[in-house]
Amino acid sequence: MNLLIIGSGAREHAFAKALAANARVQKIFLAPGNGGTAMMGGKVSNIPLKALQLDELLEFALRNQVALTVVGPEQPLEAGVVDLFRASGMKIIGPVKAAARLESSKSFAKDFMRRHGIPSAAYRVFRDEASAVSCIAGLTDDRFPQVIKASGLCAGKGVIIALDRREAIVALKEIFEDRIFGSAADEVVIEDFLHGQEASVFALTDGSQYRLFLSAQDHKRIGEGDTGKNTGGMGAYAPAPLVTPEVMRKIEELVIRPTLAGMAAEGCSYTGFLYVGLMIDRGEPSVVEFNARLGDPETQVVLPLLQSDLCDALLASVEGGLDTVPFDMRSGxxxxxxxxxxxxxxxxxxxxxxxxxxxxxxxxxxxxxxxxxxxxxxxxxxxxxxxxxxxxxxxxxxxxxxxxxxxxxxxxxxxxxxxxxxxxxxx
The missing domain is CATH 3.90.600.10 (Phosphoribosylglycinamide synthetase, C-terminal domain)
Incomplete structure (x- = not known):
């Protein structure tokens, strides 16, 4: 069978390496891929299509009898690539556009969590600078730090932690007037700061059944000691000792199951990869963010620790029977x-x-x-x-x-x- 991987990063390179191990896979196409995937040779090759050329990607998949498409980055999901492929009867890993709002709209995700009782920080949503500044001005000193987020997609960089009122007001000016996050910040979420340590948990789901990868911890800041600007991620490791079996049980009970049930109840079944970014404080998890795909660089540590065949699991997630396929992790x-x-x-x-x-x-x-x-x-x-x-x-x-x-x-x-x-x- 032939596979298509959409994306160009290290995450997609990791997907290609894992999927190539399946003997039934004849060809793996990456759109557009990178230098590393170009050097893999054998059954793996790049094609000159970008991740947002949705019509062209569908045409290519149909013409080349692609049995399964895997979406790496978030932008095609927000643009509706899963809806488009499914309408043509093509199998694809990812949530539909409406479900991908868990990542593409932080305000939607926060409202969703509030509706379904999923633990997360208290928040307010603003669409203009004056209202946001008024809110900040009304906070007592003990309410800081505050976390200011662009609601839309920002490649993991649309977050500012304001330690005091002055920093928050400067950040709001940069967001609303200087447009440092562009249109992704037409809507801004201001959250209370969560204490603890961050960790990430990843699930593969068919909308009701799910299987869990090992937990991981990402390093977002550019500088050592978690200093400097946010990046797309400067490193990661798995498993995260912070996520003990008891903590994982709480994450499943309080976050993953209510999220899948809530999406289904709202008529928008969630399928594909669900990334849950968490803050763990004294064993209690709270959601920092959702992603509608596997993270980067976390994919580069969780996929190599998957002992079972990734391709078989992905096919089961779209064909049914996800709960029957092996999904075992390596030790170490x-x-x-x-x-x-x-x-x-x-x-x-x-x-x-x-x-x-x-x-x-x-x-x-x-x-x-x-x-x-x-x-x-x-x-x-x-x-x-x-x-x-x-x-x-x-x-x-x-x-x-x-x-x-x-x-x-x-x-x-x-x-x-x-x-x-x-x-x-x-x-």
């Missing part, structure tokens, strides 16, 4: 370190030559997933902010981190930056 740990371009998440230069020591080539324990790269048949160059995601497995988190950082030391491009404290909280 996985860690990934993101190598980024100097200047990211702000302006950065592309076109830097990447050299990878042969000792760093993929093995059973080490994988280099590409994101912002291109391969011209001879040279590998940088094309994006996040360039590579270096993943390693180990019997412990310490071992996986040691292998990942040793491999990072064997990869070079001008201006490469990465955090040296991935996994430090767990250690």
């Amino acid at each position: 740990s996985a860690a990934t370190v993101v190598m980024a371009s100097c200047g990211y998440p702000d302006a950065f230069e592309s076109g830097k030559l990447i050299t990878i020591d042969p000792l760093a080539e993929d093995s059973d324990d080490v994988m280099i997933f590409h994101a912002g790269t291109a391969f011209d048949g001879e040279s590998l160059i940088t094309t994006g902010g996040r360039v590579l995601s270096v993943t390693a497995l180990g019997s412990s988190l310490g071992e996986s981190l040691e292998r990942a950082y040793r491999t990072v030391g064997l990869i070079h491009f001008d201006g490469a930056v990465y955090r040296r404290d991935i996994g430090a909280k767990a250690l």
